[in-house]
Amino acid sequence: MNNSTATTYRRVYRYSKPYLGRIFLALAASLLVAGTDVSLAKLVQPLMDKIIVAQNKALVYVVPVVVIGLAFLKGASRYVQEYFIKTAGQLSVQDIRNDLYEHTMSLSMGYFSRDSTGNLMSRILNDVGILQRSAADVLVDGVRESFTLVGLTALAFYNDWKLASIAFLVLPLAVVPGSFIGRKIKLNTRRGQNTIGNLTRLLQETLSGIKVIKAFGTEQREMENFRQENLRFYHFMRKVLKYDSAAAPVVEILSSFGVAAVFWYGIHRVLSGAMTQGELFSFIAAIFMMYTPIKRLTRVSNNIQRAVGAAERVFEVLDVVPEICDSPQAMDMGRVSGGITFDGVGFAYDKEPVIREFSLKIAPGEVVALVGPSGGGKSTLVGMLSRFYDPQQGTIYIDGLDIRQVSLASLKHNIALVDQETFLFNDSIRNNIRYGRPEATDAEVKEAARQAYADDFIRELPGDYENTIGDRGARLSGGQRQRICIARAILRDAPILLLDEATSALDTESEAMVQKALGNLMKNRTTIVVAHRLSTIMHADKIVVLENGKIQEIGRHTDLLKGEGLYRKLYEMQFK
Incomplete structure (x- = not known):
């Protein structure tokens, strides 16, 4: 992570600090959501060994109660987690937008003569909008899936550390393409947002100057300008979508090597009597459930890169120092006579x-x-x-x-x-x-x-x-x-x-x-x-x-x- 990105993370975190109470409450609920997923994976073993293999009919009636109970616990916890983490994200981004607008109002006329109104509007609306959408996705999915992944990983190593090591052997290989994809998404998101700034400028100019456009009959020219700029935006967004769409398949393909190795080695251990069928199916359930949060976290990582690209453009404006401001010893001049x-x-x-x-x-x-x-x-x-x-x-x-x-x-x-x-x-x-x-x-x-x-x-x-x-x-x-x-x-x-x-x-x-x-x-x-x-x-x-x-x-x-x-x-x- 370069210094610029790390600084952006720190600045975004400072906006989240006032809402840490909501975030901690959501984290607690996330632990319960992750716990229910881990519990379901763990219950596969007794289901296989003590009920199906051992033919224990008395325990059959317990299974629906446990499944429904876990579903209720997971649903309630997920609601609490999503509501409080999303509102924390929305409030943080709202503060960023307010500060950005207030800072814009403090800038001198020289700044407005150098930068277009449309570009500034794009940063306040579009870039902060990306932050707003990403904050909800990143915080909700990122927190929940991280806890779920940690819990399922712990369960996999607890069940059989040898099989778990084989399953995780391929995960480091996903870091290199994941990092490359993230950088490309961030770069093209920034370029796309610059183009959106130009689109907003064109829109603002054409609507403000609609009388001149109508008078000179230049509607077609303006439509063509807008169409060309819109096409440029599509080209950048197409690259973002290309890399974003490639992330999950890359992880899935790499994961398949680990899953194949687990099946091969696990079946051999069952046949040799080193582990029971329930232990193998419990482990496989944990592994399959574990790869789902991994793929989702890859998507979260891509959303983070989008958010970082947008946040950098927002903070560029917040970092502009007003040329005209009160001096430290500025006095109130009262009502003057006018000399x-x-x-x-x-x-x-x-x-x-x-x-x-x-x-x-x-x-x-x-x-x-x-x-x-x-x-x-x-x-x-x-x-x-x-x-x-x-x-x-x-x-x-x-x-x-x-x-x-x-x-x-x-x-x-x-x-x-x-x-x-x-x-x-x-x-x-x-x-x-x-x-x-x-x-x-x-x-x-x-x-x-x-x-x-x-x-x-x-x-x-x-x-x-x-x-x-x-x-x-x-x-x-x-x-x-x-x-x-x-x-x-x-x-x-x-x-x-x-x-x-x-x-x-x-x-x-x-x-x-x-x-x-x-x-x-x-x-x-x-x-x-x-x-x-x-x-x-x-x-x-x-x-x-x-x-x-x-x-x-x-x-x-x-x-x-x-x-x-x-x-x-x-x-x-x-x-x-």
Whole structure:
């Protein structure tokens, strides 16, 4: 066993520790299940020698009672064993899934930009699902069959150690092919799960972008992509099934050599008078019953390899260290007045810098617009202020506090974001508006909607504020979705407001309505506006013109138009 696999076992065991009580109870029941199997094998000898050979009719009536009694004991014990071991496995895997989801929520935006959502969903759902199924099979069959094998092995050696040695002579030969098969199953399970991640990504992308697919008539292309990826998954799973199917026949063929030797040697001993017929049949019954758990344990071993392959993918995510987290001395910044300072800030996503030596002071209550060509770093600055990313050079201060030295919770509490991606949850309008402040009253929700110019259209909907708006708010228009997002930000009541292209995807009529809503939202708040439409930021207190991550100009709209700089060129391009 390599170090990686051993570490995976230890980590899975740590999740099982809280449920050791259930596991020990199941182990006790497993001993009873194994004991009944051993007892049945042992009873073959008196059945043959004392009843059939000796013709003892008085004992004939005892046989049904013993058989039924053992069956009741085995059935009750098996129920206790399976119930408690399976629930222990389910609870352990449930804890793994919860930890995986919670850890995913703690990861920075940088991680999500590098890894696909579909792959992450596959690890949370499919890989943990394999763990969940394997936990039940491995724990139930593995524990029960192990005890049964130990008991029957002990009985075989107790009855006749010479015959038992012959029977077990071939078992070491099964280790080599068993180990090879296990490694192949683990490898192909991992590859198959990677492919399932790609399938989940394709599914997520196609369902999210179904409007684009329908508009361009590319259904056949997407179906072919899915079909090809699904075929790749089948190829890996076919290899898993091939090796899994080969395991039992290999053990059975090897076992047949031991059984043949036992029959040959045992019959010779009976004929020579060295052992009775009952002893031989009891031994053979134990051997035949023993090979059944061996074959089942081979299947359990294959399931373990599947589970290890899936667990390694799960723990890969759990081992990702969040890039953005609270420092050990992080303080609660309370409610801020909204003064913001960028001091020599620099940032690069890869090697190419996006922001270079950016320095800017924003007074509390000031409205600052960031404009410039695409790729100039405007949205990145907003992301760094929200601590989606940390600057690689320089420092960002709010009210004189380095935002890396304050708690993330208190920082987020002081910031409200209205993004160009108007994301709404498949929930009621009321719950979407108070998403950032769950304790808000219904009256506060309606007041926020009124200020966002959303109350009128909400009341026209069936069920008004209780209306469920569909996946990503699909039942609403773009302007309606944006106004609900603005209502959400108004209800948040944060002193700092970030507007990242909040009106870029709207028509003129919707934009006018949203601009009114934004006017209400921006009152008495420090506001940073990222905009391409210069008509929306003409009244900003300060306009910062960015190009290639550097400040080219700063000033008010009228002052910048008097110059010959980049802002005037952008203005003339838009309004011509």
